[in-house]
Amino acid sequence: MNNFELIAQGAEARVYKGIYLGKPTLIKERFEKKYRHADLDKRLTKDRIKAECRAIIRAKAAGIATPAIYLANLERRCIYMEYIEDAIILKEFIDKKVSKEINDDRLLNFIAQGLGTIIAKLHLKNIIHGDLTTSNVLLKNIDDDHIKKYENAANNFVIIDFGLARTESSVEDKAVDLYVLERSLLSAHSEIPRLFSKIFDTYQKHYANKNQCKEIVSKYKEVQLRGRKRLMIG
Amino acid sequence: MTIAVGFEGSANKLGVGIIRDQDVLSNVRHTYITPPGEGFLPRETAQHHRECILNVLQKALDEAKIMLKDVDVICYTKGPGMGAPLTVTALVARTVAQIYNKPIVAVNHCIGHIEMGRLITRSVNPTVLYVSGGNTQVIAYSRQRYRIFGETIDIAVGNCLDRFARLLKLSNDPSPGYNIEQLAKKGIKLAPLPYVVKGMDVSFSGILSYIEEHLSGWLDSKEFTPEDLCFSLQETVFAMLIEITERAMAHAKSSEVLIVGGVGCNEKLQDMMKVMCKERNAVLYATDERFCIDNGVMIAVAGLLQYKTQGHTSWAETTCVQRYRTDDVHISWRE
Ligand SMILES: Nc1ncnc2c1ncn2[C@@H]1O[C@H](COP(=O)(O)OP(=O)(O)O)[C@@H](O)[C@H]1O
Numbered sequence: 001m002n003n004f005e006l007i008a009q010g011a012e013a014r015v016y017k018g019i020y021l022g023k024p025t026l027i028k029e030r031f032e033k034k035y036r037h038a039d040l041d042k043r044l045t046k047d048r049i050k051a052e053c054r055a056i057i058r059a060k061a062a063g064i065a066t067p068a069i070y071l072a073n074l075e076r077r078c079i080y081m082e083y084i085e086d087a088i089i090l091k092e093f094i095d096k097k098v099s100k101e102i103n104d105d106r107l108l109n110f111i112a113q114g115l116g117t118i119i120a121k122l123h124l125k126n127i128i129h130g131d132l133t134t135s136n137v138l139l140k141n142i143d144d145d146h147i148k149k150y151e152n153a154a155n156n157f158v159i160i161d162f163g164l165a166r167t168e169s170s171v172e173d174k175a176v177d178l179y180v181l182e183r184s185l186l187s188a189h190s191e192i193p194r195l196f197s198k199i200f201d202t203y204q205k206h207y208a209n210k211n212q213c214k215e216i217v218s219k220y221k222e223v224q225l226r227g228r229k230r231l232m233i234g
Numbered sequence: 235m236t237i238a239v240g241f242e243g244s245a246n247k248l249g250v251g252i253i254r255d256q257d258v259l260s261n262v263r264h265t266y267i268t269p270p271g272e273g274f275l276p277r278e279t280a281q282h283h284r285e286c287i288l289n290v291l292q293k294a295l296d297e298a299k300i301m302l303k304d305v306d307v308i309c310y311t312k313g314p315g316m317g318a319p320l321t322v323t324a325l326v327a328r329t330v331a332q333i334y335n336k337p338i339v340a341v342n343h344c345i346g347h348i349e350m351g352r353l354i355t356r357s358v359n360p361t362v363l364y365v366s367g368g369n370t371q372v373i374a375y376s377r378q379r380y381r382i383f384g385e386t387i388d389i390a391v392g393n394c395l396d397r398f399a400r401l402l403k404l405s406n407d408p409s410p411g412y413n414i415e416q417l418a419k420k421g422i423k424l425a426p427l428p429y430v431v432k433g434m435d436v437s438f439s440g441i442l443s444y445i446e447e448h449l450s451g452w453l454d455s456k457e458f459t460p461e462d463l464c465f466s467l468q469e470t471v472f473a474m475l476i477e478i479t480e481r482a483m484a485h486a487k488s489s490e491v492l493i494v495g496g497v498g499c500n501e502k503l504q505d506m507m508k509v510m511c512k513e514r515n516a517v518l519y520a521t522d523e524r525f526c527i528d529n530g531v532m533i534a535v536a537g538l539l540q541y542k543t544q545g546h547t548s549w550a551e552t553t554c555v556q557r558y559r560t561d562d563v564h565i566s567w568r569e
């Protein structure tokens with residue numbers, strides 16, 4: 001890791017950028033979290049490195065853009081993966097763009113098209129991301145022409161951060177995955193309240209298994225209702 | 235200068251607090267404590283509040299060295315909470331407002347916690363971890379709302395601790411959580427409990443049923459002592475809370491954390507949060523039991539902010555509601 005440089009501290013890892021075997025590489029290090037018990041920390045770190053590698057490989061096989069995995073080292077708590085160049089985090093893209101062009105339907109359609117199709121593909125392969133937020137989506141090679149022709153939006157999206165992912169899942173898991181996304185959009189991007197329903201529409205259009213899609217939609221409504229009904233005593 | 239009285243009674247704590255602008259003049263509380271193995275029920279809790287409230291009010295006035303006629307605004311908890319105890323408290327607040335002809339303000343309990351936490355710690359725009367008997371939320375402010383980034387998808391962390399204490403028949407005095415914290419200090423072995431985090435959400439009900447299932451086996455075989463289990467429970471649920479707080483901070487690009495709510499006075503939780511904050515160059519703000527645990531001051535603080543920007547609540551709206559989400563409240567006093 002000598003020639004690697006720290007570029008960010010995410011939600012649970014430090015990420016470094018450098019060159020590995022001649023390729024631009026990102027090292028994601030789940031450094032020891034001193035706040036939690038060492039045994040628990042080891043168990044979680046190991047589980048998540050494994051989950052991340054497994055899910056990324058499955059997702060790639062399903063034709064979803066994710067960084068390629070180069071190496072995983074459980075002892076050193078890190079994953080070496082492809083560094084995605086010329087990319088911007090979706091959260092930052094939205095914060096920058098949408099605040100100015102808040103009523104621009106093309107922009108919303110573009111994001112909805114990209115995320116909706118990708119999440120449908122993941123779920124069809126029974127992959128649950130587990131932490132669908134706009135911080136865990138990268139946009140690459142993005143310019144205004146792309147946004148206008150949003151049919152192919154998915155080509156610009158790269159999904160990252162599969163540490164909480166699972167590769168076996170029930171209808172309920174899928175519904176919860178969508179609910180997590182909805183809530184993260186509502187809290188972090190309250191200025192575009194329509195985004196989730198647009199994503200969900202695209203998702204349903206692209207979810208090839210129509211019977212299961214119906215089940216997911218009704219489960220999702222149930223999960224959402226459960227959330228609203230939760231009694232909250234101070 | 236404005237004097238505000240706050241009445242709080244949404245759960246088993248009855249509190250009356252008095253403030254003059256930003257200064258706390260008094261903060262009196264009386265807690266309904268149930269025998270070991272028993273939780274508090276609405277009817278009995280309401281009965282407790284009914285019996286105590288006039289004394290608590292008088293004590294708060296005496297300590298503040300004021301009389302009701304000196305008060306400028308009466309604030310009370312509208313919700314969320316248990317119906318019967320809320321109603322008792324609101325009834326007294328409304329009566330006092332009528333007799334003395336004072337304006338009255340209905341306050342959301344959760345907003346009370348947050349605003350008092352900000353006032354006491356002087357934190358400006360923190361990511362808030364709100365942890366209590368009925369609530370578990372990670373909150374950040376934007377565009378005149380406290381937005382819920384993450385929350386429990388089933389029971390609250392305090393409820394999980396309380397029910398665990400009941401399984402072990404721990405004392406509820408001063409609170410189940412406090413007694414778990416003390417026992418945990420003597421725990422050594424970490425039991426492998428379920429750890430459930432979904433994005434910025436957490437789930438605790440699986441932990442509780444897992445413990446219920448294994449408890450007698452563990453204790454009989456002496457594989458784990460009650461102390462070990464208190465220790466393990468705290469290590470597990472607090473790690474989950476800190477993880478989702480950190481995730482919200484990374485997402486919202488925040489470097490301040492404020493812990494509020496009854497579970498927030500747990501020193502183990504505060505210590506763990508401090509370590510996490512250090513790892514990300516963030517600052518932790520926390521308060522002690524006087525302010526963390528439900529009290530009247532928090533209602534006065536939030537009520538006064540609301541009063542100054544929106545005026546009083548119309549008489550017809552001075553009701554109570556059991557469900558009242560944090561993000562339902564329009565935060566008129568922040569940019
Ligand atoms: N493959 C990658 N290529 C480029 N940047 C990346 C890549 N993976 C992660 N990043 C950057 O690092 C940040 C943190 O990575 P992430 O996998 O989300 O870790 P965490 O679990 O800590 O959130 C991301 O928000 C992104 O900016």
Ligand SMILES: [Mg+2]
Pocket residue numbers: 010011135136161
């Ligand atoms: Mg991330």
